[in-house]
Amino acid sequence: MTLAELGARVGRAPSVLSLLENGRREPKLSLIESLARALGVTPEDLMRRQAPSRRAQLEIALEEAQRDPAYAGLGLPRLRPGPRLPSEAIEHLLALFEELRRLRAKPTATPEEARAANAGLRAMMRDRGNYFSEIEQAAARALAPVGYAGGALSQGMLLSVVSHHGFTVRYVTDLPRTARSVTDLRHRRIYLRQESLGMHTPRAVLLQTLGHFVLGHSAPADFADFLRQRVEANYFAAAVLVPEQAAVSFLRHAKESRNLSVEDLRDVFSVSYEMAAHRFTNLATHHLGLTCHFVKNDASGVIYKAYENDGVVFPADVTGAIEGQRLCRFWSGRQVFAAADRFSPHYQYSDTPSGTYWCVASVDPGSERGYAITLGVPFDDARWFRGRDTTRRMSSACPDPSCCQRPPADLAARWDGMAWPSARAHSHVLSALPSGSFPGVDEADVYAFLDRHAAE
Numbered sequence: 196m197t198l199a200e201l202g203a204r205v206g207r208a209p210s211v212l213s214l215l216e217n218g219r220r221e222p223k224l225s226l227i228e229s230l231a232r233a234l235g236v237t238p239e240d241l242m243r244r245q246a247p248s249r250r251a252q253l254e255i256a257l258e259e260a261q262r263d264p265a266y267a268g269l270g271l272p273r274l275r276p277g278p279r280l281p282s283e284a285i286e287h288l289l290a291l292f293e294e295l296r297r298l299r300a301k302p303t304a305t306p307e308e309a310r311a312a313n314a315g316l317r318a319m320m321r322d323r324g325n326y327f328s329e330i331e332q333a334a335a336r337a338l339a340p341v342g343y344a345g346g347a348l349s350q351g352m353l354l355s356v357v358s359h360h361g362f363t364v365r366y367v368t369d370l371p372r373t374a375r376s377v378t379d380l381r382h383r384r385i386y387l388r389q390e391s392l393g394m395h396t397p398r399a400v401l402l403q404t405l406g407h408f409v410l411g412h413s414a415p416a417d418f419a420d421f422l423r424q425r426v427e428a429n430y431f432a433a434a435v436l437v438p439e440q441a442a443v444s445f446l447r448h449a450k451e452s453r454n455l456s457v458e459d460l461r462d463v464f465s466v467s468y469e470m471a472a473h474r475f476t477n478l479a480t481h482h483l484g485l486t487c488h489f490v491k492n493d494a495s496g497v498i499y500k501a502y503e504n505d506g507v508v509f510p511a512d513v514t515g516a517i518e519g520q521r522l523c524r525f526w527s528g529r530q531v532f533a534a535a536d537r538f539s540p541h542y543q544y545s546d547t548p549s550g551t552y553w554c555v556a557s558v559d560p561g562s563e564r565g566y567a568i569t570l571g572v573p574f575d576d577a578r579w580f581r582g583r584d585t586t587r588r589m590s591s592a593c594p595d596p597s598c599c600q601r602p603p604a605d606l607a608a609r610w611d612g613m614a615w616p617s618a619r620a621h622s623h624v625l626s627a628l629p630s631g632s633f634p635g636v637d638e639a640d641v642y643a644f645l646d647r648h649a650a651e
């Protein structure tokens with residue numbers, strides 16, 4: 196049917212239909228209904244994102260491929276997928292295009308590039324006080340239809356949020372090792388493994404996955420894009436599990452009674468300690484007028500994740516990257532490992548060259564490796580927090596190497612030149628990242644997995 200024929204059936208000019216066809220204008224519901232009638236399908240058929248047939252899917256993929264800069268750069272005449280072009284030919288072209296794109300893809304970040312990308316992202320987060328209002332709104336919109344009324348999000352509500360976006364969830368035991376979740380876009384099915392890894396509880400992973408779709412992410416263009424998407428998806432998950440409105444009213448109340456605490460936030464919303472502490476940084480500056488910092492480090496002091504807008508100075512390399520650097524021995528995140536009860540909150544004041552901070556550190560028992568999570572604020576703001584009355588006080592002169600990095604002189608005199616330690620292989624944040632559209636994910640594994648489960 197030509198646009199003119201269809202236009203005659205629905206009483207619209209072909210030019211109007213052309214605007215719709217090219218996505219330049221959104222149709223009214225009444226027009227969708229008349230179009231469906233004229234085409235002999237249901238309005239739902241027209242609204243569905245999924246292609247109606249394998250052939251249509253191939254045609255759409257071919258259109259998209261030709262728009263890709265790598266394809267367009269070849270300067271070939273535009274190929275219209277007319278009826279005389281066999282599906283096998285389109286499949287063949289798409290396979291060639293996929294290979295072209297793979298070869299052209301920027302080699303995935305070297306460790307230096309990855310760390311520079313991380314540093315850039317952290318600077319952007321600091322500028323915004325780690326608050327992303329558009330993601331808060333997306334989370335609020337996702338919660339609105341399921342009748343959320345405060346407190347922890349029930350499993351039933353969580354699944355309603357997911358099904359409201361047209362997805363179903365399957366828990367499996369054979370998820371590819373390199374993936375936290377895999378989504379079958381054809382059947383709109385999210386596969387998860389039923390286990391908990393620190394901040395990445397199955398609930399959080401499910402919402403992080405959904406976040407990519409709700410926020411309209413497409414396959415990451417480069418490593419910086421991949422990182423940004425991951426931050427946004429994690430933010431979305433936290434904003435659904437610890438919703439802004441409920442959390443802010445809880446935190447304001449706690450602040451008024453000078454009883455702010457990460458544990459309470461964790462308990463009220465039933466999330467991991469790490470998520471509660473990190474979520475606090477989203478809301479603290481925008482809603483409570485508090486600057487703060489957050490650090491996640493392992494028992495040897497290596498930093499995995501950090502955020503600050505309170506002026507605390509983290510160790511950094513020449514690219515400005517913090518990940519992989521070692522935290523001062525006297526900071527809470529390391530002191531907590533020496534505490535008699537490392538799973539209880541460890542409160543401490545730390546004098547540093549950039550000022551005195553009050554911090555609470557806790558080892559998140561959810562993770563097998565044992566990561567310390569620290570939340571800290573400038574000295575003056577300790578008064579709003581539970582644990583402000585601690586008498587523990589440490590002094591740190593880092594990055595001055597005489598603080599804790601250089602061995603004490605007497606030890607050095609005894610052992611200099613007489614020690615040969617063999618280093619333990621280090622964390623993935625420091626190693627080269629494997630290439631691919633989704634860094635670190637084994638695509639062959641993922642496709643084989645999807646194939647195994649598609650027929651279920």
Ligand SMILES: [Zn+2]
Nearest residue numbers: 523593598599
């Ligand atoms: Zn130090």
